[in-house]
Amino acid sequence: MSLITNEHISIEKIKKSKIDQVNFDKLTFGKNFTDYMFECDYKDGKWQNPTIKPYGNLVLSPATKVFHYGQAVFEGMKAYKDDNGDVFLFRPEENFKRINTSSKRMAIPEFPREYFFEALHTLLQLDKDWIKPGDGNSLYIRPFAMATEIGVSAAPSDEYKFMILMAPAQAYYTQDVRVVIAEQFSRSADGGVGYAK
Known part of the structure; x- marks a missing residue:
C-alpha cells in the first residue's frame, strides 16, 4: 500500500478494488462497502491522524466504553451520480451539523468541519466508480463517532x-410503504436524547 498525504488527510491506497465482486443489480442495503473508509482519533484533547484507508475491521478491547455506555452517534446521507457522471450530495451541510449536535448531546467532542468535508470529498473521488447512475441508485454514506477509551x-x-x-x-423500498403509528411509545422525551442519533 502506498501512502499519500492530502492537505490534512493521509491516504493508504488499495492494491486492487473489490468492486468486481459486487452484483450491483442485487444489492442488500448496508451489506457491501466501498474500497475505502475514513478514520480519525480523538486523544489528548484534539482530533488527530485523519486517515483514509482500505475498508477493514477494527480491533477494540471488550472494555471499550462504547460497548458499555453506548456513547456513540451516527448520521446518514446519500450521493447520486447523474447521466453525465457528476456526483451530487443530498444536504451534506445539514448532515454535518446534525452529527455535531448529536455529539454535543452525547458529550463527544465536535468534529472539525475541514476534516469532515475533506474526508467526504476525497472518499467520493476515490470510490466514484461505486456510485452507479440511474433511478434509485445511490451511495449511502455513514459518518459516525464512538467512545474508544478502555474502562x-x-x-x-x-x-x-x-x-x-x-x-x-438501490431504492430502499421497492413498493409502497405501509405506515404504522405506535401511540404507546415515544422516541424522544423532554430532556432526553431522542433527537440525537
Missing part, C-alpha cells in the same frame, strides 16, 4: 474515533 467507569470517554463508511445502494 468501565461511568463517565464520558476521553478518547473517540470518528469514521465514514460508504455502501452502494
